[in-house]
Amino acid sequence: MQVFWFIPTHGDGRYLGTAIGGRATTFDYLRQIAQAVDHLGYSGALLPTGRSCEDAWIVATSLMSSTQRMRFLVAIRPGLVSPLVAARMAASFDRLSNGRLLINVVTGGDPVELAGDGLHLSHHDRYELTDEFLSVWRQAVSGEDVDFEGKYLQIKGGKLMFPPVQTPYPPLWFGGSSTIAQQIAAKHIDVYLTWGEPPQQVAEKIAQVRKLADEQGRTVRFGIRLHVIVRETEQEAWDAADRLLRYVSDDTIAAAQKVYARLDSEGQRRMTQLHGGNRESLEISPNLWAGIGLVRGGAGTALVGDPETVAARMLEYTELGIETFILSGYPHLEEAYRVAELLFPLLPLENLPTTTATPMLSPFGEIVANQSFPQQDKLEQLAARGAS
Numbered sequence: 485m486q487v488f489w490f491i492p493t494h495g496d497g498r499y500l501g502t503a504i505g506g507r508a509t510t511f512d513y514l515r516q517i518a519q520a521v522d523h524l525g526y527s528g529a530l531l532p533t534g535r536s537c538e539d540a541w542i543v544a545t546s547l548m549s550s551t552q553r554m555r556f557l558v559a560i561r562p563g564l565v566s567p568l569v570a571a572r573m574a575a576s577f578d579r580l581s582n583g584r585l586l587i588n589v590v591t592g593g594d595p596v597e598l599a600g601d602g603l604h605l606s607h608h609d610r611y612e613l614t615d616e617f618l619s620v621w622r623q624a625v626s627g628e629d630v631d632f633e634g635k636y637l638q639i640k641g642g643k644l645m646f647p648p649v650q651t652p653y654p655p656l657w658f659g660g661s662s663t664i665a666q667q668i669a670a671k672h673i674d675v676y677l678t679w680g681e682p683p684q685q686v687a688e689k690i691a692q693v694r695k696l697a698d699e700q701g702r703t704v705r706f707g708i709r710l711h712v713i714v715r716e717t718e719q720e721a722w723d724a725a726d727r728l729l730r731y732v733s734d735d736t737i738a739a740a741q742k743v744y745a746r747l748d749s750e751g752q753r754r755m756t757q758l759h760g761g762n763r764e765s766l767e768i769s770p771n772l773w774a775g776i777g778l779v780r781g782g783a784g785t786a787l788v789g790d791p792e793t794v795a796a797r798m799l800e801y802t803e804l805g806i807e808t809f810i811l812s813g814y815p816h817l818e819e820a821y822r823v824a825e826l827l828f829p830l831l832p833l834e835n836l837p838t839t840t841a842t843p844m845l846s847p848f849g850e851i852v853a854n855q856s857f858p859q860q861d862k863l864e865q866l867a868a869r870g871a872s
Contacts, residue, residue: 485802485832486527488557489820490812491517491547493531493538498815501740501779502731507815509538511546517817518547521554524824525833528555530709530810532782533590535597541573548581557586557657557810562617563603563610568642570617571624578648585648589618589658589673591665593749607748611664612636618656618672625653657707661689662750670696673704675808679751680710680785681758682769683800690805707808708801711776711786712819714794714826721788725773728814729763732779737761740779747781755784771797783812795830 491514498505507513521529531540544556558577560570578585591614592598598610605613616634620642623630630642648654658669659677666689669676676693678686690706697704713728715721741761744752759766759774766775768785771793777784787794798809813819849858 485798486808486834487525487823487828487831488555488808488810489517489521489526489529489823490810490816491521491529491531491543492812492816493540493543494534494536496815496817498727499731500728500776500814501733501736504731513817514543515547515550517820518551518554520817520820522551523553524820525828526554526820526824527808527834528557528584528586530557530588531559533559533561533588534592534594535600541577545577545580548577548584553584555584555586556581557588559588559590560621561590561592562614563592563598563605563636564601567617567620567637568624568630568639568644571621571644572646574654575625575644575646575648578650578654579646583649583654585650585654587654587656589614589656591660593747593752595748596746607662608664609636611660611662611668615668615671618668622653622656622672627652659709659751661754665750666693666696669693669704670700670702675705675707677707677709677810679755679783680708680772680787681754682772683804685754686801686806687804694805705807706805707810708806709783709810710812711783712794712811712813712823712827713773713786713788714791714823716790716826718790718793721790721794725775725786725788729775729778737763737778740781744781752781755782758785786813791826791830795827798827798831 493509493514496507496509518529531544533540540558544558560574574585574587591610613636616637620630620632620637620639624642624644625648627644627647630639632639655674656672657675657677658673659679660666660669670693678689686708693704713721713725715724738761741756744756755777758768759777761778763778766773768774771787771789773786773788774784776786787797789797811823813823852858
């Protein structure tokens, strides 16, 4: 299992839908989150894309030298950048970061935002363009010269002079729930992402994409994008979920849902169906809570519970074929630590840092009464449960 975190370049805070408890996402703050990701044992972090976010490539590049291990999952946008320019960007970042780039292919699902960026294609046409884009991009980054004549792209003498570190290219990640999106995933993508739907719906997606990939003679790995609210007890976790919505009004929900209704994203439609804009019955599957989607587009569900329960739910997804979890929580800095402390000892993670708890170097927790080290019984119990 791999666990990624999230860099909130579109804002962060303690509550949803309000400036109360909000915090500025300055470079210093984003660097704190990235460095936490880097040393806590996360595999990397997703950087969002869109007009409501700081530019993902600029942010990732600015954080590169402040980190050593973490990988950056950064978006390329077919139709908003040419495939050869995107290939040069990817190769440069991959070389300068020593192979720490992952590519998130984002076709986009908001016609209004896309029109503002100069892209005026229907949902189906955008995915056809994405198919052409990835055909060219993969060929170029693999070191081949490119001459391509398509419906949307015409490339003559395309060439990438400096290759990436990773071969044949930085892995391609992608999320899309429509039929044409899944067909493109099967043809081009290394890791197919789903938002946090109930296990049965996720299982159906995985089965469909696997079938399509088999027809292409390819294999695809799978990941899931979720929020997480984990506390030491179940009651504390559900109380924390309720607090996230403390300042969310019905008017705020209605305004958010009006915006999401204009999107032509099948994934967003499926997210919205989980709650229907209604505050009631938000636990849509055991410990899977749809409250975040009332006011947040995209990933709108969270796993909620004590560490043992949340870990068990994650393992249920792994049994379906999910290998990678991209998690987030509010506020993202504190929750990055909380998730690592409470969940990581219970999960079969690939890349936890190897550290020795040596009291002479640093105590785990505050020294008691200025004279004795705190007991590590709880930490040892969690580690033992994770090992078993």
